[in-house]
Amino acid sequence: MQRTAEGIRSAPTREPLIDNILRAILYHHERFDGKGYxxxxxxxEIPLLARVLSIVEAYQAMISPRPQRRRKxxxxxxxxxxxxxxxxxxxxxxxxxIESLQEEKGSPEQ
Numbered sequence: 001m002q003r004t005a006e007g008i009r010s011a012p013t014r015e016p017l018i019d020n021i022l023r024a025i026l027y028h029h030e031r032f033d034g035k036g037y038x039x040x041x042x043x044x045e046i047p048l049l050a051r052v053l054s055i056v057e058a059y060q061a062m063i064s065p066r067p068q069r070r071r072k073x074x075x076x077x078x079x080x081x082x083x084x085x086x087x088x089x090x091x092x093x094x095x096x097x098i099e100s101l102q103e104e105k106g107s108p109e110q
Contacts, residue, residue: 024049
């Protein structure tokens with residue numbers, strides 16, 4: 001992970017979109033409370049796209065079947081996101097994400 005982080009940080013591109021995507025990938029394991037990795041960034045220090053990606057990735061992992069555990073229902077996953085809002089996840093983004101899920105009336109649970 002250290003080499004990957006160094007490579008991404010030392011290889012800026014001339015394309016802002018690519019830079020933003022690379023930073024999101026690099027920092028999506030940071031936690032809102034500063035206890036994540038690779039740098040221990042906290043709150044607004046974490047790029048916005050990385051904060052969004054961390055929530056989306058966690059939600060997808062929760063609702064997907066895994067060999068080591070059963071998949072969670074949409075309601076269970078939402079409850080876990082709410083529980084981790086403010087510590088693992090940006091609470092404002094969690095609220096917006098949950099609101100968008102709840103607006104999906106009639107869509108199949110995935």
